[in-house]
Amino acid sequence: MNRSYSDYTNANVKHALDLLVDSNSDSTVYRDAMYLLGTNLAAQLNKQLPTGVSISLAGTAEDIDFLAKGIWEALALRFDKMFLNVFWNKRFTPSPENGIAVAPILKEFHDEGYAKSDVLIIVKSIIATSCVIRTNLNRLIETTNPMEIFVVSPVMYKNARTELEKEFPEEISNRFQYVYFAIDDDIDKDGMVRPGIGGDVYLRLGLGNQDAKNRFTPELVLKRRQNNMQKVH
Numbered sequence: 001m002n003r004s005y006s007d008y009t010n011a012n013v014k015h016a017l018d019l020l021v022d023s024n025s026d027s028t029v030y031r032d033a034m035y036l037l038g039t040n041l042a043a044q045l046n047k048q049l050p051t052g053v054s055i056s057l058a059g060t061a062e063d064i065d066f067l068a069k070g071i072w073e074a075l076a077l078r079f080d081k082m083f084l085n086v087f088w089n090k091r092f093t094p095s096p097e098n099g100i101a102v103a104p105i106l107k108e109f110h111d112e113g114y115a116k117s118d119v120l121i122i123v124k125s126i127i128a129t130s131c132v133i134r135t136n137l138n139r140l141i142e143t144t145n146p147m148e149i150f151v152v153s154p155v156m157y158k159n160a161r162t163e164l165e166k167e168f169p170e171e172i173s174n175r176f177q178y179v180y181f182a183i184d185d186d187i188d189k190d191g192m193v194r195p196g197i198g199g200d201v202y203l204r205l206g207l208g209n210q211d212a213k214n215r216f217t218p219e220l221v222l223k224r225r226q227n228n229m230q231k232v233h
Contacts, residue, residue, distance in 0.1 A: 001186040001194050009181045013040050017154060017182055021198040027206030030198075031066045034125065034205070037154045037181070038070020041123075044179050045071070045150060046078060049119060053147075054081035056117035058140060060124060060132060061088045062202055064218035068123050071152070072220065083114035084224050087136045088214045103132040105139060106214055109221050112228055120146040125201045127180075128157045128193045130164040141172060149175045157193050158185045 005014070019025045019033040049055070055075060059068040064086055076082055089103040120140060124133060133151065149172070151164065156178070165173040186194045198204055207213040 004183045006181055008044050013181050021195040030204045034066035035070040038067045039074045041152050041179055042071040042074030053118040055079055056083045056085055056114045056120045058085035058122045061086055062213045063125050064220050067125055069220055083111035085110050085114055086221055089132050101131045103135045115143045119148050121150040123152040126155045126197045127153045127160040130167050134167045150177050152179045155182045155197055156180045158183050
């Protein structure tokens with residue numbers, strides 16, 4: 001079980017990653033660590049994003065108030081045109097014998113105007129397979145045509161990039177850029193990356209199981225809905 005780090009992984013980031021894999025970290029500590037990792041990922045994004053672009057930030061419901069919120073709040077200090085996209089996915093394996101997982105979208109939220117964004121940032125707490133990212137990216141690409149697509153995560157499995165890129169035509173995959181802190185090389189018999197992010201992210205965040213988290217509406221979504229309604233009136 002080996003872990004390698006990107007060049008911009010500093011001591012604070014490594015400490016936050018260690019908190020994720022520590023079974024003694026309660027949900028409050030875990031959430032705070034995710035938020036901190038989000039702000040640090042945003043610091044790297046800020047170095048690569050030109051001034052004045054419009055940005056769509058996309059993520060799964062469980063990540064929005066923690067990891068994605070850290071990215072959102074840090075980028076919002078610099079960029080005026082930002083749009084939120086949220087997906088509630090249910091991941092399962094229809095045929096366990098072939099091990100192929102699917103992650104259909106149960107519901108979704110999009111800020112008005114997201115389709116015209118220059119840059120798409122899709123964030124996930126960990127990228128082990130292409131399953132969820134692929135599903136949500138396909139949905140977004142149906143309605144958007146971003147110049148650049150940033151795939152962002154604190155931790156990625158070593159084969160995740162290759163698996164993701166082969167799911168898309170080169171015209172799309174050539175736009176992918178990756179921002180991450182750690183690459184792990186081991187997956188256990190249950191499909192969990194090790195050391196990864198310390199297990200099931202829904203449970204570690206205190207959101208319950210997958211069905212429970214799909215009934216959860218992130219606070220940031222509620223705020224964006226209110227903001228969108230105020231624009232209408």
